[in-house]
Amino acid sequence: MLRNGPGKIVNMTIKQFFKEPATIAYPKGKMDIADKYRGRLIYDPANCIGCNLCVRNCPAGALKITNEGTKGDRKMRADLNVGHCIFCCQCVDCCPKKCLSFSQNIDLSSLNKKDLTVRL
């Protein structure tokens, strides 16, 4: 196959003409996302002790944990700014009680900035 000449890619282009296109028309076509792809966070308030390790280690400062109850009767809430989150999941790794995990949800856009801060 080492002959010199112009237009050598024509063989491959003619073959591609009869194959399925490699691109999908999103959102009409379906996209397949890998399992364990880092998407939106999931928060389990039952075991959270409010140590704020996740808040301190977040590179983007996107997470906020508040206690809406009292010290004895905790009601932990987490607010995530989806616009600032970089989806690194460092918070998931450093939580000592394993309260945080991640989903594969990546359709997170919204039409105004206020809706970007979501309650987990």
Add this chain to the structure above:
Amino acid sequence: MQIRGRKQMKGNNRITLPIGPQHPSLKEPGCFTITLEGEKVVGAVIGIGYNHRGLEKACESRNYIQNLYLIERVCGICSHTHSTAYCQGIEELAGLSIPRRAAYIRVIVAELERLHSHLLWLGVAGHEIGFDTLFMYAWRDREKVLDMLAKLCGNRVNYGINTIGGVRRDLDDRMLQDISKMADALQDQVKYYLDLALTETTLSARLAGVGKLSHEDALKFGAVGPVARSADIADDIRVTEPYAAYAEIPVKPITDTHADVFGRTVVRVREMLESINIIRFCIKNLPDGDIVVKAPLRIPAGEVISRTEAPRGEDIHFIRSNGTNMPERVRVRAPTEANWRGMKYMLEGGYLADVPITIAAIDPCYSCTDRAIVVNSDSGTEVMDWQKLRQYSIDWYKKQGIDIPSVKMPNR
């Protein structure tokens, strides 16, 4: 500096063409002012610095774990190499030695990154010379690598698989089989690209003889990476100073003697084949064991330099720590910073049609490059430290009528 797009007749038929800051051929902003005589380039002025983000300063006010993700985002395509260099430096300061399995996983991800970076470059080079078909095919094949990285690390770029002390995710057998299958499919495609690069006459007509940088000039200008290797300089950090698991893996540095854009193309395509071999070797010989050792929060004081081989060349990180949980100084010398020096020499004497491909052939990563600030004053150049720079910017804005301390920042 205001660049005007008008014809400036200097009485000898020369026109000044601004390429940038916005131009279809540049992937990132940079200003190249080309002086043309007909179609020949007689002068070039390189202007970069549009992507300076103050990353090195930002690293000083974040702890080591936050900096991991900041350093990773210095560049989008050599992100794992920056992260590896940083982690290696911190591990050396803290006296940790990572498990062998973690080192092998770092190598696998680094070689996958080299694959997708070189495929991206092949597509971009095809687009710059008007060969859009090659662009589409190379990027379609790159998608296979990106999907594999998404499966392995959780994200397509900026993978976040490194942590101080090892890696964050493990590979299981099914993933290893998927990587093998992808490597086989990709090897046929890359062999086709090598054949195309060597024998297609229109490609070699555009690429050969363009952007010449001979062996002596490459040494003089301090070129690194494929630019140096295409001028027959066998400089590859994976071989000269092995890091991660490269000491146990046979790596062959690819060199070529053409010393022009064609040589760089051949070097990069052959490096892709070599990467596939390295990935196969790692998968076969992956040792068992842990993937991470526990790292301390406060790193002992010291200074360290760590070097890695990014897809674009030699990447140097300097870290100085002072015993707290935040670094005192982080300096990143990206490979493109070393390759810019020879650009003016390469551009002059060529044609206008060769300017985009010459710029693209060093594989410039403008975001990696923009680090230091040197202010030219009338008495020559001076180097400013942080206090002087801060005062200089406050005075400059005061001259424009803006009083910085009274500006209110919006709440986050």
Add this chain to the structure above:
Amino acid sequence: MLLTFVKILIFPGFMFLAVYGLIFEYIDRKVYARLQNRVGPPWYQPLADFFKLLGKETIIPADANKRMFQTLPVISLSAVAAAFIYVPVFGEASSSSFEGDLIIVLYFLTIPTICSFLAGWYSRGVYATIGSTRTLTQMFAYEVPLFMALLAPSLIAKTWSVTGMTAFYSEHPLYILINFPAFFVALIAGQGKLERAPFDSPEAETEIVSGALVEYSGKLLAIFKMSIDCELVLVASLISAIFMPFMTGIAGLDFVLYFIKTIVMLLFLAVLRSAMARFRVDQMVSFCWKYLTPIAIAQIILNLIVRGELV
């Protein structure tokens, strides 16, 4: 009188040419995309682009010559429409024909190129100037082989009218094989005339950002793009009329055959577009003068021998 107006303006004149030009652009872009393993635009894309451009604001640079700026697209489109009158659509019948109209068609084909050069020159910007000089340089390269390749078959047919050549070659189909080198040269030089890849350095997007038409926007750009599409139809029809003149004699069937022939020409041009990297201007000039012109000259000599003048 009314019939002449209908023939020139509506069918098979200007309206038919415009609609067919849009269809051609769609087929060209779709085939180009499929050759690259992509999906490609939907069928209404060229029409939507045209209407979108009509609705945009027309910005004319301050030191550009306003009158020339506004008249050049119209001249370009009307030249292409005028040339299309003489190209046969129903088999061998065209809207109008006379002896020597091949020369008129070739003359009209040069006008869009000159208009593109003038448009860049009058825009007075750096990118436009470089683009227009490249347009002219390329014209010096492909013009001679294109003219020789299109005039060579007329030597055997002994007529200089397009319809006359179509009629002659459909009666003596064996002579079509003799013109094969000219067909090859006309196809490649035609790609140069249309300034499509690999000969698109006047419009190299990565070097000079759209070349001569860089300052055009809005209605004027819409008319220029329409003239480029119509030029594609014209070149495809001309080459298929001279080199592939298969006819059946029934008007309706010939019309369908016309569609098939021109679409086959378009497929050739689309595959050519996807197969090679862009030529630099100096490489284009040396390629045309080193390879295409000798083949065209050899074809002329061969045709003269067949006609009996030489030997």
